[in-house]
Amino acid sequence: MKIVYMSMTGQTRKFVKKLGMDSLEITLDNAFQEIYEPYVIVAPTYEKEATSILNDFIETGHNQSYLKGVAGGGNRNFNTLFCFTAKDLAQDYHVPLLHLFEFQGSDYDVKFFKEKVNELG
Numbered sequence: 001m002k003i004v005y006m007s008m009t010g011q012t013r014k015f016v017k018k019l020g021m022d023s024l025e026i027t028l029d030n031a032f033q034e035i036y037e038p039y040v041i042v043a044p045t046y047e048k049e050a051t052s053i054l055n056d057f058i059e060t061g062h063n064q065s066y067l068k069g070v071a072g073g074g075n076r077n078f079n080t081l082f083c084f085t086a087k088d089l090a091q092d093y094h095v096p097l098l099h100l101f102e103f104q105g106s107d108y109d110v111k112f113f114k115e116k117v118n119e120l121g
């Protein structure tokens with residue numbers, strides 16, 4: 001399973017590096033790249049305009065058919081808006097919401113997320 005993510009200030013990138021899994025960082029330069037293998041998105045939480053490159057990626061070619069789940073990083077100080085980006089992606093593309101964590105995630109978050117990914121097969 002590949003991990004596809006974006007990161008504005010580096011927190012999500014740190015989380016993904018701790019997973020030690022094959023990963024792809026989405027930026028403005030590669031948002032329309034095609035993928036041909038199953039992947040999970042890890043999304044930080046920002047206003048829609050800032051995270052739309054993830055929608056661009058998912059909607060490119062047949063990329064949506066390979067999307068197996070979504071996880072999100074955020075900040076609980078945002079209360080009801082905690083991790084809304086990942087929640088919206090999971091709902092909009094009809095895939096499981098695997099895990100929500102704060103910033104770069106704890107050791108527990110890393111372990112829990114990896115277990116959820118393994119369960120996807």
Ligand SMILES: Cc1cc2nc3c(=O)[nH]c(=O)nc-3n(C[C@H](O)[C@H](O)[C@H](O)COP(=O)(O)O)c2cc1C
Nearest residue numbers: 007008009010011012044045074075078082083103
């Ligand atoms: C301008 C701004 C808006 C944010 N809005 C939210 C939010 O609505 N909900 C949330 O859970 N986190 C929010 N965050 C927190 C980030 O999503 C969180 O720090 C995340 O770990 C950042 O990931 P990154 O460093 O990979 O970009 C916001 C952060 C900033 C700077």
